[in-house]
Amino acid sequence: MKAYPSFSAFLADQASASQAIIRKLRAFVKQTSPRLVEAVKWGNGCWVAGNKPVAYVYAASDHVQFGFMVGSKLKDPKKLLHGSGAYVRHIKLFAPSDLDARAFAPLLRQAVKTPYARYD
Numbered sequence: 001m002k003a004y005p006s007f008s009a010f011l012a013d014q015a016s017a018s019q020a021i022i023r024k025l026r027a028f029v030k031q032t033s034p035r036l037v038e039a040v041k042w043g044n045g046c047w048v049a050g051n052k053p054v055a056y057v058y059a060a061s062d063h064v065q066f067g068f069m070v071g072s073k074l075k076d077p078k079k080l081l082h083g084s085g086a087y088v089r090h091i092k093l094f095a096p097s098d099l100d101a102r103a104f105a106p107l108l109r110q111a112v113k114t115p116y117a118r119y120d
Contacts, residue, residue: 001043010045017095018059024096025057025066032105033112054111058090065090066099068107070114078103 004010011022022045029036029047036047036054045057058065068074071081071089080103081089091107093099 003043004040007038007040007045010040010043014059015061018064020096021064021093021099022057022059024099025064025093028099028101028104029055029108032101032108036112049112055108063092063094065092066104067091068111070111071107073114074107074110076107080104080107 002013004013007026011019011026014022026038026045033047033054036049039046039048039053041048041053041056046053047055053069055069056065056067058067067083067088067090068081070087071083072085072087074081074089076089080091082092083089091104
């Protein structure tokens, strides 16, 4: 796992197609939940509230994941979230236009408010 000193350094190290998606996610998170702080955890960009990781971004070779640490606990009426782990769920984005702020914002707001036993 590669270590980065900052979210900006993480972003700069990604492929240009991923950078475009991540920049759009970064602006979306800042607008939707401005109190979240950017960080790097587990070699990926993250947004944290205090000591609680809330959301992350992971750049794969053909897509970017926008994930939620408590994704399994979120109400997801549009069935956007993928994954089968005990907690984490993600949305796959293949282009910046895949970011649907109206659909993603309720998930992010829920994630900020949802307790995660590992960090509470």
